Each structure stands twice: as structure tokens, then as C-alpha cells.
Amino acid sequence: MKVAILGATGAVGMQMIKCIEEQSIDLELKLLASKKSAGKKVKVNIAGKEKEIVVEETTNDSFAGMDFVLGAVEAEFSKMYADAIVKAGAIFIDNSSAFRMDKDVPLVVPEINGEDAKNNKGIIANPNCSTIITDMAIYGINKVSKIKSIIASTYQAVSGAGIGGMKALDEQVEYLAKHSDIPNHRISSLMKDGDSNRVNQSNNVGASTTSLEFTSDAFKYQIAYNLIPCIGSFTENDFTTEEMKMQNETRKIMHLPDLKVTCTCIRVPVMRSHSISVTLDLEKKLTVDEVKKALSNVKGVKLVDDEKNDLYPMPLNTTDKDIVEVGRIRKDLVFENGISLFCCGDQIRKGAATNAVQILELFI
């Protein structure tokens, strides 16, 4: 089996390599990236065999002979190469939002709707990260009592903005250890190659006199010790693109066309696990014990809900793990048939790379 990773040097692409190594999937791997990363050497261990792979620059000819292409690039690049991938006869498992809502493209979380993957016409889409983690937390409940609506507030890690997102948090924390603040909390004010309000004099309160200038503007505003209540761009109904994915994609993944979802997406200064506070309105009333029972046999999900021992899901506990943790389960106080809960999952793994590699495994 020949598999190419498109965007192999990004946070998700590198995690895809790790997932393939961990799962000992026997395949021939091709690593594709932009011209900038071409020539880099990556050591891999595929099905027990150590190897060094040279990253190649992506062109329309890169996909010849491939059986699968795992996409770990932004939507614009997925759109740019999709035709070439399908024409080459490969199946494109795409992590971007480019094709998720296309009628001909299955949108798949293997534990929930793996069988949908079979109906592909060359492209299978990997859902949005917060959506995957939320849907993993609730699909076991939906099997017992159909979900009518969801009200979700997210606590999204900086890794959702890629390596640059994690770098931004790191360098801001480092800067703030030596300086009192970032002017107007605007990252552009201290960007190395920023075009506006460049600040060379530091408003130093600490020991260092050199001003560290930021290299990452993954976020417009300071994210260290702050929250940013806007992920993606605004849509006509005042929700963001990121917020609408939770409704649109969950309807498709869980086969619930009438599902109503209100989502509020907030970026938090956490490195790579997303968390979501979820309230569900169910068709049929369930007790907390019935919900816990429904979740206890669900693949990929760990129930962490032990009040006496202060155990509940925390993003640090799911960091770099494939499991989604669910807890804080309680009978909701607003909806007659409501259930509230809190869940966490690693954004780069189950929110992206792990899920894509699991889709690949459906074909092995």
C-alpha cells in the first residue's frame, strides 16, 4: 500500500507519521510539503523497519501510484490538489474543511459512522477537531436516546492553529516573564516582520533589556493569560465558521439532519487538548447512571467522573493520547430531558491525525 502525506511537516502531518508508526501499519510512505520544506529528511519506523524519507515538494504529479493521500494542509491547498489526487486513482483522506459538507464526500469518525467511508467517490473528509471530540463524547448517549439539540461552549487549545499556535503561546509566556505587558494585547505590535506599530523599545520591568520580538502571529491578540472568543471568521448569522461546523458536521456524522446546535468557540491558553462544556436535550429522559452506562462501553472514550476522588476530565490528562475523556455528567436543570457534561481530547491526535489514520485503517 502506497500512502502520501500532504503537509507532512506540519503539526498534524508529523502526528500522522507517529500514528502510522504506533499502529505498525505496513505501507510505503511518501512525504509531501511546500517548496520551503522540501529536502528535509525524516526518520521513520514503519512496521518495524527504520527508514529515512526525504520530504518532496508537492506538485500535481506527486500522487501517481498512490493508493491513499492523507491531507494535513489548509482548505485552499486541499482544493488545489484534490483533482490531481483523484485522477491519480488515490483516495484522498482530507483533514481540511474543503469538502466536508459536499454531498459526495463522506465525513467520517470511524467509531461513529465508519461505514459511511465506503460510499466515497475518491474523497473522504476528516471532521473539525472540536466536532470530533464532542461527537465522540456523545455518540454513545445518542444510541440510547436521540439527541435533539446541543448547546456547547468550547475551550480550544492553541494547537488548533498549528505549530505557529503553540509557538505563539510559548513565546508570549516567555516575553511576559520579562515585560509587564504586550502593547494593547495586539501581537502585531511586537511581530518581527510586522508592518504596523513595531515596538523596538521594550516596556521592561524585569531584568532583561533585549526585547524578544514575536515570530508567530497565529493569533491576532495575546493568548497567554487571555481568551479569544473568535475562531475562524464571522458568518451572516454572527456565529463564526468554526462554531457552525459543530452543527453542520455533527448533523452529517451522526445522521441527525434536524439537530440544532448552538456553539460558542473560545481559544484558551492550553497547548494541545480541546475541552467542551456540553448540554444535550434528548428525546427520551435518561438518568445520570443510564448515561454513564451508555458511555462505559464506547470505543475511544474514557469515563472520568469520580467526585469523591476529584477525578474529572482535564485537557492535560488527554494530551498526546488518543482517548476522549468524558465526565461531570449531570441531569441538566434547564431541559426536561437534558444532560450536561464536560469532555476533553487531544486536538492533534483524535481531533485530526489519529482520526484520519483510523479512516485509512478502515481500508486495510
Next chain:
Amino acid sequence: MKVAILGATGAVGMQMIKCIEEQSIDLELKLLASKKSAGKKVKVNIAGKEKEIVVEETTNDSFAGMDFVLGAVEAEFSKMYADAIVKAGAIFIDNSSAFRMDKDVPLVVPEINGEDAKNNKGIIANPNCSTIITDMAIYGINKVSKIKSIIASTYQAVSGAGIGGMKALDEQVEYLAKHSDIPNHRISSLMKDGDSNRVNQSNNVGASTTSLEFTSDAFKYQIAYNLIPCIGSFTENDFTTEEMKMQNETRKIMHLPDLKVTCTCIRVPVMRSHSISVTLDLEKKLTVDEVKKALSNVKGVKLVDDEKNDLYPMPLNTTDKDIVEVGRIRKDLVFENGISLFCCGDQIRKGAATNAVQILELFI
């Protein structure tokens, strides 16, 4: 007018002094604290006059001659001294949760129900911090269309746990700049005087070889780069004490005895501003413009909702300010008459000290 601050050396007590200074309230100030802090000298500027006040140890005799006592201590100490305060003839404006739900005790946010303060029998309670900030954000809406239910998820700053909470975040960030992790994310593992799992060898990956040991265990688990989905203790219905305050106290403050509230309280690594993601179910449908209009004339509230210029409430923007910011206002997608929004406010100021001093000002 003679006013004592009970707990004058804590985060809220010190902020109360600042608020009195800022408002140029002419009064004679007495500063009370525990034996440990007695003798400390505090420079104040009351109504233009500079003065040095020596902190006194609190006893039952401390309140003689006082007109008001501002309480900035934990509930157990409020309960300990309430009788002595009332017997001394002073009005006790208490920031703790001790008396908030007592029938004879008004629970007051001056902008919302200031007139309730008059019906006191010696004690007036200052509400919970997240509750004050949420209620400030929504009381203008409630005037136009009655609120039937609220689904809220909080993003609560570490200052909610006092000076120790802020110290904990600071020293954890400092530790993690030099070490790969905190063992099991448990603060007890590195506490200076901790009784369990004391770790003297650091799992050092950085340059420093000395292990910084923590002095604050305000949080059981690491809060830096993490979230803790438990504030307060668990109650019978699996909600926490902190979460139930949002329903119980909002009913009393806003005179909405049948209001239903589902609240999920999450601690986030933000220094001193709380944020809340709020979904309201209203009696009568309102457009987004009607909501914005309702909020534009509300005292103590700033509408920050400009999608085109990327302006929305952020905790850093309300830090050390008295104003509550409200934005991200949208027609909700679950409730027929629903409105969703996001708000931020400083936990130490409007969430505690400012509100208490405003109650005092009702009597001037």
C-alpha cells in the same frame, strides 16, 4: 462615617481600599485581618488625605463604633463575626457566601436591585463573582424580555482563589519554563510543606538544577496550560456549589424565582477576569439589534461587538476595570426565543470589591 474592612490584606480587601480611594469616599477607615497580618502598615489616600493605617487583629470587640463593616473573608469567618458586627450596630456588607441565601439578607448588585439593600436587618450580601458578572451582562435584556432560563459555561480566573490563586499560576508557569512537567499534574507533589509525594529531585529538562517548590496549593491540579472543571465542592445533584450559585443567587438578585440555570464552572489560566459563555431563553423573541439596544444604555456595561474590526470581549480588556464587557451577541440556534452572548468582567473589582463598595455608597 466609620468603616472597617474585615480581611483587609487579601486580594479583595486590598481592592476595597483602592475602590474607596478612587471614589473619594470621605470616611474613617479601620483595617482588620488575622493575627498574622496585624501590625502591617498600609498607606491610604482617603478623600485627598494621605494616611498610614496599622492593620489590627480582628476580635469581637473590633467593631465598636463602626457604621459599616466590609467583609472580605471566607464564609466561616463571616459567620464567626457577623453577630458581633450587628450587635455593635454596624451594617455588615459581606462578600462571602455565608448569608447570601438568608431570607432576611438582601443580595445586592446596585445597578440591578440596589433598592433591596434598604430592607436589610444588619447584613447585606455581595453575590458570587461569576454571578455578578453574568447578571450585569443580562439584566438589561431581562428588562425588555423576561429571562426564562440560562445555560452558562464559565471561564474563571485564578484570582477567584485569592492571592494564592494568582501566586499558584505564576509559580507554575515559572516552574514549567525550566521543567518538562509537574508529576501527575498534582500540585501536592511539589509543595514546599506538602505532606504527600514530596519530590526533591526535579525531572529537569532545562538549564536550572534547583527544583522550585510551590508555596501555593490554591488548586489541587496544575492550572498553568490546563483547565480545572471543578470550583467549590460537589453537591447532591452533581453540580458544584459554585455552579448552583448562578441559579440560586440570580433568582434572588433579579427577582426571578422560577428561573432555571444550568451552569458549568471551569477554572482557566487567566489572572483576574472571569468570562462567561451565556445562552438565554427569553419569554419574548428579541432581535440581535433589540438586544444591542437594550444593552447600550445599561450602567456598568460596555457593548463590545464589532465583527468587522475584530472587537469582542476579552478578559485582558476588563482586567483591573470596573466595567463588564458584553459581545458576540447572536440569535440562538436552539431556543426559539434564544440569545447567546459572551461577557467578561474583573473578578476582584466588579465581581467582589467594587460591588461591595457600591453597596456602601447606596447609604451615602
